[in-house]
Amino acid sequence: MNSDILAQIKAIQNNENLKDEQEVIIRAIQNYSKKTNFDSPQQQNSFEDEISNTTFDGHIEMEKIRNTLQHVASENLIKKLPQHEIYKMPDAGMIHRFHTKILPVKFSLMCLSKMIIEQESTWIDLNEFKDYALNSAKFFIKKFDSSSIQNKFKIYTGFPISKLNNSKSDNYSYLSYARSSKRFTEQFVGRKLRIKDPQKELDVQMGGALFEMGLIKAKSEIGDELHNSKKIYVTLSENGKEFVSYKNELIDFIYNVQANQPSSIFSQQEREFYFKKILPEFEFEHIFVKLLLEHKQIEHTSKIRDLFKKEFFTFCENKFDDVKFLNTLQEEAVRIRSNTIMGRLMEFGIFTKEPKFKSGPYTRNHFVHDLSDLRENEREN
8 A cells, every 4th residue: 555545544543533544544435435425415405404303302301301300320321531531631620612502512412312302211322412412413514504693703712513514515515524423423422432541441521512521421231242342321410401591592592483683692590600600610610701890891812811821830830740741831722712612611602702803802691790799608518
């Protein structure tokens, strides 16, 4: 085989975290097969019509969820790893930088809830969940594109591309389509982690926004006795049940569950949940967000970056014995992480920025004092 092709296969194996060269080739064949299903508008429309009948429909009956999840077994539960063990030390104590927004998290959680109801099962196969959530997300974005609020909210980040871009070349269009699908399922829905430590290689570990945020539980069971392979099953955690119980007016509007247009992406209940239940799972980000909330206005992204760097260095020096990595922490890494944290706060309407100004100023909204009071009450208790 040509040496250039071998080098490309090796690069793909490393970049995609695949087991070996054979898995790269199998994945390439699968992707090519999928591509042929989208070579014509008729085939793509047929596929979209099919998934519209087998995906999330916007309706969740919480009473059925509560009844089904009354008794959740605790055997073989997968333990959540600290962020710096899943990723690297520059991600310590933070929501991962690829988990850019929370709406894809909320939507995926609603999909899992629907599957629990439809299957009348406590535990859902992770791979089935990934397929269901992916198709549902594509259909959701397609419905959003044709809605009356399409220009009112920016929600695309984190969601998969819903259709091929006919203005681009076939290869480029399909590659973007495939990458966005993989990013959504792996980063938001969940994935099995590959353990590099030989002493832990038999352990099953999991990553992804839903699991890392404590919104789902996961367990492993033998799926193939012949090869001793383990499958992952997931269900809602107590926090997950609470988060999914809060209405999301934007999602409800897209699915015609409510007639009134939403005024924001998230409700006040959802904002409070984020501050009370999700942020405390990430020690540094929790500290940094409270620091940002002390500012009524932040003039420029450089200010956010400087605050982040100072606080993160202090956090790591107090938390870890070995902080040599701080000496090589690049400014670009600081910029990406600090901007991503601010981006999530803007998604919740905590801060706003005029679209015509790329780098600020960022203005704290008037209702945020309620959230600040909430944090103070928690510290007192």
